[in-house]
Amino acid sequence: MSDHTSLSPAESLIAARGGRMTRTRVAVLDVLLAAEQSLTHDEIGAALAEQGIKHDRVTLYRTLDWLVESGVAHKMAGEDRARRFGVATSGPHEHAHFHCDRCGKVVCLEGLQPAVAVNLPGGYQLDRAELVLHGACPTCGKGT
Amino acid sequence: MSDHTSLSPAESLIAARGGRMTRTRVAVLDVLLAAEQSLTHDEIGAALAEQGIKHDRVTLYRTLDWLVESGVAHKMAGEDRARRFGVATSGPHEHAHFHCDRCGKVVCLEGLQPAVAVNLPGGYQLDRAELVLHGACPTCGKGT
DNA sequence: GGCGCAAATGCTACTATGTTGCAAAACCAC
DNA sequence: GTGGTTTTGCAACATAGTAGCATTTGCGCC
Known part of the structure; x- marks a missing residue:
């Protein structure tokens, strides 16, 4: 408008x-x-x-x-x-996600891609890694 | 039998x-x-x-x-x-998974938990991390 | 500003995945 | 074998997402 x-x-x-x-x-x-x-x-x-x-x-x-x-x-x-x-604010979605196990909300943690240094068993071709953190978000974890 | x-x-x-x-x-x-x-x-x-x-x-x-x-x-x-x-062969499923984007298969990569050292924005309580690797499995990636 | 066409919408119907309630059957202890 | 509890199997339901098609709408073009 x-x-x-x-x-x-x-x-x-x-x-x-x-x-x-x-x-x-x-x-x-x-x-x-x-x-x-x-x-x-x-x-x-x-x-x-x-x-x-x-x-x-x-x-x-x-x-x-x-x-x-x-x-x-x-x-x-x-x-x-x-x-x-x-x-997807920045580039490819190569960022981590936080999943709150209490309220079920999922938050994007931009610019938080950790160093994923896994050595795959031979033969596997790694394309991209997706990291999902589980726990309690600030709101849900407050009353602990 | x-x-x-x-x-x-x-x-x-x-x-x-x-x-x-x-x-x-x-x-x-x-x-x-x-x-x-x-x-x-x-x-x-x-x-x-x-x-x-x-x-x-x-x-x-x-x-x-x-x-x-x-x-x-x-x-x-x-x-x-x-x-x-x-x-779930060993303990809690604190292991990584490999997802083949070609055939859609998911393989468990036991004993491959990487050092997930992310610093969460204040307030978040981390419980466990889940890592999913995407790419091609040995079978699918062979003919590349 | 109006015209036409492709893209987007809205409908109905359908598929796939998973859940609930209940009676019948199977498992196991005795 | 008998009894009691757990599992099973059935049917119906719930939820998430998809497909086909006629209608509407955004937008380039005149």
């Missing part, structure tokens, strides 16, 4: 990828950018609904897929069978 | 956990012990069917759950939304 000459962060990201500027994409990206943790498809859907943005389950899946393919967002599987999405 | 005084490895494991010795449990554990990689519920079911062992999808889920609870097997989520199971 307001000034049509300046683009919101979400709009810039979409424009940079040469994609169409649709209501859903901007809204989804806004939600993702505002979130501090990775969100499930369901959580994003709820956020859109709160903003009164009409959408379909399927459209959301496709929008999310497009964002991942465009390199704007990244997708990951959790312990439950729900995929979570987050914005 | 054969000698009832000697127990198979699978039978010993079940007996050690104080569980009942049922057809399904022994068969499932046999499959798991024979497998070099983590198997999905579906793959295990297929293996049982090949052996002519009558079973139910639900029973298999429950058997697998029991094995996990008993500490005999361990469960993990993959990129797809299917959980994979493997035998």
